[in-house]
Amino acid sequence: MNGRARWTVLVAVLALLLPPAAGTASAADRPTVRLSASQAGTGGSVTVSGSGWRPRTLLMLLVCGQAVPTTGVRGGTNSCANADGRAVTTDAEGRFRRKLPVAEPPVPCPCVVHVATATGPGAEADAVFQVAGHAVEPLPAEPLGGRLSVFTDTRLDGSDGLLTWFGAPAERTLVLTVGNVGASPVRDPVFQVGTSHGVFAPRWEEQRWRGTVRPGAKARIELPVDLAAGAHGAYTVSLKYGGRVLAEQPWDVGRPWGVTLFWILAAVVVPAAVFRAGMALVDRVRPRRTAPGPRIRLPGPTLRLVGLRPRERARHSSRPSPALPWFAPDRDPGAPRDDSPTRPATPTRKGPP
Known part of the structure; x- marks a missing residue:
């Protein structure tokens, strides 16, 4: 076996024995952001794409100042142009593509395009971006002390x-x-x-x-x-x-x-209470009926008693019919009142001629 073959076998054995580099797996799993242009002016736009994000996740895209990809955004979203941000949802493979309008952040550059998850576990990534015409100042020094x-x-x-x-x-x-x-x-x-x-x-x-x-x-x-x-x-x-x-x-x-249940009960109970209160008010305001007075009975036509026996007919005919004191057309007002029942005159029997 020559020297070249020996080195080949040694490299193969070392590749099998040594574990894979940790940075390779972590780099593949970390979310990434790419820009269609590294610089654009206010009023323009830049296309932002990314991969390695969680599937079906809502992301926020912002242009931020006072930031670099290694240290992140100073001041959080207060250093970003929040009014001109855009939202995007990743696909089933964790990728996205979205056009972002370019706006000046409220703080000077260095600037980045900041992408972060809006829901679920936090994840973020930045891409260096220059806003043309915007001020550029060095980052303020971090205060010394505890962190x-x-x-x-x-x-x-x-x-x-x-x-x-x-x-x-x-x-x-x-x-x-x-x-x-x-x-x-x-x-x-x-x-x-x-x-x-x-x-x-x-x-x-x-x-x-x-x-x-x-x-x-x-x-x-x-x-x-x-x-x-x-x-x-x-x-x-x-x-x-x-x-x-x-x-x-x-x-x-x-x-x-519980609030929804309360309003449902209120929609049922309140109208019923208002209805009962209205009915009580109507009963109080409505005039009441007066008690009926004595009835006046006027003399009616004389009834003929048909189908009664002679004795019952005589008993019924002997009852005086009530009459009003002022209703006596055949009677003299000055004549004495005779309340005795009138009896038919008995005809005088005459003798033989």
Whole structure:
């Protein structure tokens, strides 16, 4: 076996024994961003494409200043042209392609096209870009001292109660472990906790954590997080310190169905109560009927009693018929009143002629 063959066998054995380079796998898995042009002026556009992202993921595309791909964007999205950003959803293979209008960021360059996930686990990537005609200034020096870094994944502790089901504000506790990777201790750090809904920018709120994190030490951080009353849907809780976003945690808030049930009951009960109140008012205002007075009986026509026996006919005919005092047409008003029943005159029997 000659020397060339020996070197070939040795290389093959070493390739089998040595593990593959770690950077190759990680580089293939990391998301990437490519631009159709490295420079463009305000009013133009640039085509942004990428690969290696999670499938079916919503991404935000922004032009940001005071940033380089190695250190990220200083100041977060406050250094970006948020009004001219664009959203895009990756395909089933984690790729995308979108045209982005060029706008001047609120801070000077160096600038980048910043691409970050809007939902789910956080992932971001930058591509160097120059906005023609925009000011370029060197990056401000980072302050010396302690630097905090997240060591473990963040989580939200807590659960919803009965009042939350009826629209009360949802509350959670953001829990994470940070470590000081700087050279000096960090005393009473002030964090910024932001909550964002969907693709909207987070609303930041400053919260001070009481304690000291010494160089090389770790600390458990617990910060309260709450939303507005009746809030529901997909939210994202972000933690920022020193102008850098340390962690992001998704938060799915359920719909307050108790409020919906309340309005359904109100739509049924209120009309019924109004109807009953209206009927009571009508009964009170409506005039009442007066009691009926004595009835006046007028003399009617004389009835002929047909089909009665002579004795019953005589009994019925002997009853006086009631008459009104003022109704007596054949009677003299000055004559004495005779209430005795009139009897027919007995004919006088005459003798034989």
